[in-house]
Amino acid sequence: MAFFPKPAAGSWTENWPELGTAPVNYNDSIDPEHYLLEQQAIFKKTWLKVGRIEQLPKRGSYFTREMPSAGPGTSVIIVKDVTKDNPDGVIRAFYNLCRHRGNKLVWSDFPGEEVSGVCRQFTCKYHAWRYGLNGDLTFVQQEGEFFDLDKNDYGLVTVRCEMWEGFIFINFDDDAAPLNEYLGDFAKGLEGYPFHEMTEHYGYRSEVNANWKLFIDAFTEFYHAPILHMKQAEKEEAEKLAKFGFEALAYDIKGDHSMVSSWGGMSPPKDINMVKPIEQILHSGLFGPWDRPDIKGILPDELPPAINPGRHKTWGTDSFEFFPNFTLLFWAPGWYLTYNYWPTAVDKHIFEADLYFVPPKNLRERLSQELAAVTFKEYAFQDANTLEATQTQIGTRVVTDFPLCDQEILLRHLHMTAHQYVDRFKSHGSANGKHTAAKDEAHV
Structure with a gap:
């Protein structure tokens, strides 16, 4: 599907009418039988x-x-x-x-x-x-x-x-189809980014007591950012975000995969008082080191076409969701990170996060990278803690259908795509008939 800039009046969701606008059913995140079907239909069939x-x-x-x-x-x-x-x-x-x-x-x-x-x-x-x-x-x-x-x-x-x-x-x-064919147009549009230059690596891994799709949900919308992460911003900036909210620059969907493009990540920030004292000293924070590395391929006019597709001057970050469980996230200052979500049970998964920078040339550059890494960890685990609370409540089945706003379009796409894999698997006589048919939930 093509990239759609958001119209002055209207919505993102209307560009993909097949996703619908009805409340989304979250039984796919609490049903043990559905989880077993996902193992066979998704994680044994995809790259x-x-x-x-x-x-x-x-x-x-x-x-x-x-x-x-x-x-x-x-x-x-x-x-x-x-x-x-x-x-x-x-x-x-x-x-x-x-x-x-x-x-x-x-x-x-x-x-x-x-x-x-x-x-x-x-x-x-x-x-x-x-x-x-x-x-x-x-x-x-x-x-x-x-x-x-x-x-x-x-x-x-x-x-x-x-x-x-x-x-x-x-x-x-x-x-299965070859990898390049499976990754599709998004991957083709990212080729040439200087991944090979960014070999300084920091990684985190944690078991999260929530379904694997719930964490992906958290990283495909910014609707929560002004509320959940308010304490990570200076008081004046936090109040401004809470009042006016946060809106991404663009969304796109191509087959099983999706992306969201957003402002932010500017280096340095326009107002130095927007950030904490340690960030002012080390020229770093959640958005990464402010000083861009001296390599080719990261300046605005050098980026591959899939990154910042609208070529917005205020662009700061793009997040690509390659189904089923690989997130590739680029930051304007010249670094990237990846997420993986490995389900271990219907209500548990292993979350892996890996940050990649150009190797530092001196101590200050190293400290700026370390600050970015620990700041990111704080943000990510704030999301993880919230998701565990979500899992406990949707598991009660008191409510199963939940309304999603226009900014949560990629959540609709993720759950619909996962359901489609399971539905196709069941329709082909899964596992020689050993699995009973899971309930056909109205997921979108």
């Missing part, structure tokens, strides 16, 4: 971002990812190999499972924890079966004890793995 290329700097570099969103116990190894055909390296993914007796292949002290490192081959802790970086079974302890064992038949089970702009994605569905 999932699991890391960055910088995590695998050389041959044999690897990390594991626990993927309960795709089913209990699901674990994956991501590894870099170098071959004659791929001298620059190839990234592969495998199920983290030994072919002998099913032991988890790569883990340290605790089987459920993710690990990373460098190795020449993977060796099972249980009986020392060994596998090459390409997944081939290379060694079997006391091989002569087995009956007609052909090692070629017992390599690691592969998981589809593809790259986009240095981001590593996996997909458990061998029949």
Whole structure:
């Protein structure tokens, strides 16, 4: 769909009439049966971002990812190999499972924890079966004890793995469309952004007692910002926001994915008194360091076409929601962050946030980045705390349908898209009929 600037009179929602304007049903965030269907219909069928290329700097570099969103116990190894055909390296993914007796292949002290490192081959802790970086079974302890064992038949089970702009994605569905096709026009419009220059990394992870979609809901609207985050602004600025509210610059929807463009993130702020003393000293805050890094590709006339699509002079940030659970957020001062939401139960998920900056050249630049990172953490966990309160109340089912305003258009789109995946899965005779049909909720 095309980008629509907001008319002087009218609404964002009218540009996508298929989303409707009726109250949205939130049973999809509290129904355990629906959650199990989402595991099969969404998280085993779509492309999932699991890391960055910088995590695998050389041959044999690897990390594991626990993927309960795709089913209990699901674990994956991501590894870099170098071959004659791929001298620059190839990234592969495998199920983290030994072919002998099913032991988890790569883990340290605790089987459920993710690990990373460098190795020449993977060796099972249980009986020392060994596998090459390409997944081939290379060694079997006391091989002569087995009956007609052909090692070629017992390599690691592969998981589809593809790259986009240095981001590593996996997909458990061998029949899924290629990654670039799945990510679509938004991804194409972001190509060329200098991700490779922003390698200074800060990360947070937390278990949130709320359905995974509820946290995405929180980051796709600014309706809550003047209220929930009031304490993070100076008194005069907070009062102004509370009185007049906050309105984004643009929204767009393309297939399963969406974006919101907003003002803010100016560096430095027009009025230095709008921010806290420590921000004045370090030239940093929620919007990131004020001093733009000296690299190509971040000035307004250099940005890829998908970023700040309206080319607004007051633009500050764009947030892209790649379904199902990957948020990519750009800030005007020249840095970006990502969110991932990994469901572990109908009312729980793991929230991951990763911030990326150009490496600092001196101590002040480093401190300005650290201030941005801790300030962001405060904002994000304010949202998380609110969502846990939301989860407890919608779980009572006292009310199931909730009205959404014009600024909450991307919430409508998210819940509708998730329902469509589940509905298609059920219509194709899911799991050989093992699942009973979930209730057909009126979700929009």
